[in-house]
Amino acid sequence: MFARNKKDQFAELLHEMTVNLKEAADYFSSFSLEKPEDVTVFSETINNYESKGDRFVYQMIVQLNDTFITPIEREDILELTNRIDDVLDAMEKAALSFEICHLSKFNDVITKMAAEISGATDEIATAVDHIFTKKLKLINAHSKKIKQHESACDTLYREALLTLFQEEQDPIRLIRYKTVYENLEEIANFCEDVSKTLNSIVMKNA
Template identity: 85%
Template sequence: MFGRNKKDQFGEILNEMTANLSEAASYFSSFSPEKLEDITVFSETINNYESQGDRLVYKMIVELNDTFITPIEREDLLELTNRIDDVLDSMEKAALSFEICHLSKFNDVITSMAAEISGACESICEAVELMFHKKLKDINALSKKIKAHESACDALYRKALLDLFQDEEDPIRLIRYKTVYENLEEIANFCEDVSKTLNSIVMKNA
């Protein structure tokens, strides 16, 4: 398992990845657009975070190819890397959908779902840091937090769809908001996938 005294480059890359993810999620949840042009800036900023994530994925793959012995199974390192990248990719997709759907303001549902996603990403960042310090037992508690955020996001999503189909009479607006809500729910699902991968690594290395 990871240890700083061994100058473990894999742990450093994972920490960079999750720090980038958490920062992107924090920006995502705190952004409050006032006009349509703001959404373009928002989408471009999230795209920059995603591009940085891609660079770190590439860096991880290079390290895996250049290293004979890894601190944990290389398949697990690659799996965790890809699952973290999935969260950022889905975040970029959601941000782009705001721009495509011409949403100039975020309603309470979007704000609440984004806050849950940000909380999940913070827990992912903390869990990877714990793994880096060999504190495996504490990772399970954070995995439960990630699941709780995903469940809360799922509940918001279900209620939002029920309200949308009951109250919205404009079919174009219905499609726009349905698309956005689905993309936000997808981010939360990918966060849960990260927690499952973390749990699997803990089980193998406990």
């Protein structure tokens, strides 16, 4: 159950982690390629968000090691921390794949999948804040919305692959876009993993 005396430090750090995640996802979904070198700027910027996320993970581990009583089980805090970090890691991987695959523009599929991912991170940020304000009953609704965003990405991914293999004649271009689509789908899957961890926390503490 919740231990009020040690709540704030963990709540603040997890909040900062989700803000960083949300800012990364917003940048990811709003960025527009206008010239070839833009994709390098995009990749480097996402890498900066990921590096900042790694620093938050380190701070969380230090705080967990230094704190005897935690607001919820320390294993749950660490699990949630790691799952949030997984999303950022996957985002960095996807951004790097854009650079490696020499994308010259973001097509409709990429734009739509990125928007769904951004929506999922919105829900993650709100749900995580609810943990430490004792609004656990509200978390499930946000988890369902995360799953809806993931399902939308899954649909876009399947449809994009179908179209790609039916219409693309250039094998190199096919491999490039297949790689990009797979990496975007992976981000959405990691968002769903966050929702599963949130649901587990609700079950343990409701």
